Amino acid sequence: MLKVIAQDFIHPQHIEQVMPLYQELVALTRQEPHCLSYELFTNQKDAGHFIFVELWPDRAALDAHCATEHFQRLVPQIDRWQRAPGTYLLMDPVFDA
Amino acid sequence: MLKVIAQDFIHPQHIEQVMPLYQELVALTRQEPHCLSYELFTNQKDAGHFIFVELWPDRAALDAHCATEHFQRLVPQIDRWQRAPGTYLLMDPVFDA
Structure with a gap:
């Protein structure tokens, strides 16, 4: 399993x-x-700070995501x-691999 | 729902x-x-960088967690x-609140 945290900093x-x-x-x-899980959050202290929390089976699945038409567009x-x-x-899971 | 990312930086x-x-x-x-979810990960590029990804129903539940004997110890x-x-x-969920 591959866990990903991707953070964007947008002008408010x-x-x-x-x-x-x-x-x-x-x-x-x-x-x-x-795609196993793909959730979007905002920082309670900074509305322009967006955080994706993602779960993919492996790196190949993440790479395929980044190559999709919708991602590229x-x-x-x-x-x-x-x-x-x-x-x-x-990230790798510590106790649940 | 309250999503939390807590990061620790430990000497390798x-x-x-x-x-x-x-x-x-x-x-x-x-x-x-x-506790709805409490997962621990490590950064693939930095073994001493630990990341908790947590889900709590609300702030009161998180505060109660931080006050537990095991957390304080x-x-x-x-x-x-x-x-x-x-x-x-x-963090607050963006589209799934």
């Missing part, structure tokens, strides 16, 4: 523009055959409203 | 010392009546092996 005044993009990205990603549109570069963390 | 040479502490913390936390023992202060993020 442009949250309205990114919400439909995130909504489409979440809906289409959840339809991917190897929507992520650059979201990134137009960034205030800082996104970050991501690839 | 002291991972052996923290593992049994984390194991006990995870096992006892999962027995808390309001184990977290300071884990923190003895820190190489940098821990961080935490309290």
